[in-house]
Amino acid sequence: MKWNLPGFKKKKNEEEEEAPSGPRLPGTKKSQPTLKRKEAQKLSYLPLVPDPKDRKERNKVERKRARLKQDKEYVAMETGDVANMPKAERSPIRTFARDWIDARYNLGEFFIPIALVLLIGSISLSSYSSVLGFVLAMIMYVYMVAVLVDLTVLWITLKRSLIKHGKWDGNRATLRHERLLTYTISRAIQIRRFRVPKPVEKHRGHWPD
Numbered sequence: 001m002k003w004n005l006p007g008f009k010k011k012k013n014e015e016e017e018e019a020p021s022g023p024r025l026p027g028t029k030k031s032q033p034t035l036k037r038k039e040a041q042k043l044s045y046l047p048l049v050p051d052p053k054d055r056k057e058r059n060k061v062e063r064k065r066a067r068l069k070q071d072k073e074y075v076a077m078e079t080g081d082v083a084n085m086p087k088a089e090r091s092p093i094r095t096f097a098r099d100w101i102d103a104r105y106n107l108g109e110f111f112i113p114i115a116l117v118l119l120i121g122s123i124s125l126s127s128y129s130s131v132l133g134f135v136l137a138m139i140m141y142v143y144m145v146a147v148l149v150d151l152t153v154l155w156i157t158l159k160r161s162l163i164k165h166g167k168w169d170g171n172r173a174t175l176r177h178e179r180l181l182t183y184t185i186s187r188a189i190q191i192r193r194f195r196v197p198k199p200v201e202k203h204r205g206h207w208p209d
Helices: 008-017 037-044 052-079 092-103 107-125 130-164 172-178 180-188
Strands: none
Touching: 092 130, 092 172, 092 180, 107 130, 107 180, 130 180, 172 180
16 A cells, blocks of 8 residues: 655656766766756756857858968969968979079960961961062971970979979879979969969079979
8 A cells, every 4th residue: 555645746847857877967066956857857968950040140151261372372373472372382393493493495485376376377368469478487387396395305304303393203193293294284384473382583694402
């Protein structure tokens, strides 16, 4: 036979609502009373997905920070500040290649404007004189071959200089990783004053150490 004493049932219900014994929640003190189950669950709940408004604001800040970084890198490219350039442009191999290309006279530097003038001239003059149009076309092809020969010489001498100055160990995978061949060709066929990053020296003839 069970006896229900007054107040016993009420006390039992209150104990059932209390959180189970175990490690206390972060931020609570030993002297504080034990939290009830609902309160403990509410404090321990952490959403897996942040508030959409906070995420949108965070993305906005990150985009603004990325734009500021890009602006800073672009200014560094324009002024020749190697320390603040993009990571790829700060590579010792690329830095040496830039200075080497800027120090020499490259036939491909004026290839695009000269080829354009010769092409237009050959087309426009062919209606008046087929011989003159043919001559201009041949001059353009000869100049193109000379540019290809000059780029080949540039590539060979650049690789030798990289090894001589200790910038390259001879591993071709390194050059492929740096994309140095396409980088060398694209810079060599650009007009010197329009190159980005800007040449460190204003005049040719200053070879890198």
